[in-house]
Amino acid sequence: WYAEPQLAYLGMQNQLYTLNMFDIQAALVRDVFLGYLTLPDDKSQKQRQKDISEWQAREQTLSLDDHEAFSDLQTDYIRDIISCCDQNTVPKFDLERSNAGIYKFFQDKRDNILTYRDQPFHSIFFPDKEAPTSETPWIKNKDDSIEGFLQSIKTV
Numbered sequence: 567w568y569a570e571p572q573l574a575y576l577g578m579q580n581q582l583y584t585l586n587m588f589d590i591q592a593a594l595v596r597d598v599f600l601g602y603l604t605l606p607d608d609k610s611q612k613q614r615q616k617d618i619s620e621w622q623a624r625e626q627t628l629s630l631d632d633h634e635a636f637s638d639l640q641t642d643y644i645r646d647i648i649s650c651c652d653q654n655t656v657p658k659f660d661l662e663r664s665n666a667g668i669y670k671f672f673q674d675k676r677d678n679i680l681t682y683r684d685q686p687f688h689s690i691f692f693p694d695k696e697a698p699t700s701e702t703p704w705i706k707n708k709d710d711s712i713e714g715f716l717q718s719i720k721t722v
Contacts, residue, residue: 571605571614574598582637582668583644586690589657590647602652637668664690680705 574595576588597603606613621643628635641661648656667687674682683704689695698719700707707718 569611580636582633582640583664586657586659586664587640587644590644590651593651593656594647597650597652597655603650633672634669637665637672641665659690660693663688663693 576591576595581587594603598605625639628639641664645661667690670685670687671682674685681703684699686697686699689697700715700718702718707714709715709718
């Protein structure tokens with residue numbers, strides 16, 4: 567589909583960043599549609615294909631169970647898209663902090679499959695903020711309502 571630069575495809579099948587990636591991809595598409603960013607002309611079709619092929623080749627080298635490498639790939643992909651966007655309007659978040667959070671998530675999961683969901687995380691938007699944790703371990707919690715969660719939050 568590289569031959570059709572007016573066609574926008576958002577998303578990936580195996581995402582670690584989910585909504586943040588959609589935001590960044592949407593910013594790129596928005597900038598193209600509004601004329602803030604001009605895609606290379608038809609003469610550069612080979613360059614577009616080369617760029618796509620390089621990303622695909624990098625992904626093909628990854629082992630499916632190397633979550634950190636997938637995180638690095640997606641971090642670099644987002645960084646690449648951000649570099650193309652209007653810097654005044656692109657969504658801002660700390661990519662390095664986010665990538666570190668993904669690394670921590672997978673390490674917590676390897677450490678203990680039963681307790682990794684009980685681990686707190688830090689916001690990528692507000693670095694000083696840590697998510698509240700529940701008094702009830704995730705595996706024992708049978709109430710997934712917002713009210714139940716708010717009642718079970720540990721108070722400091």
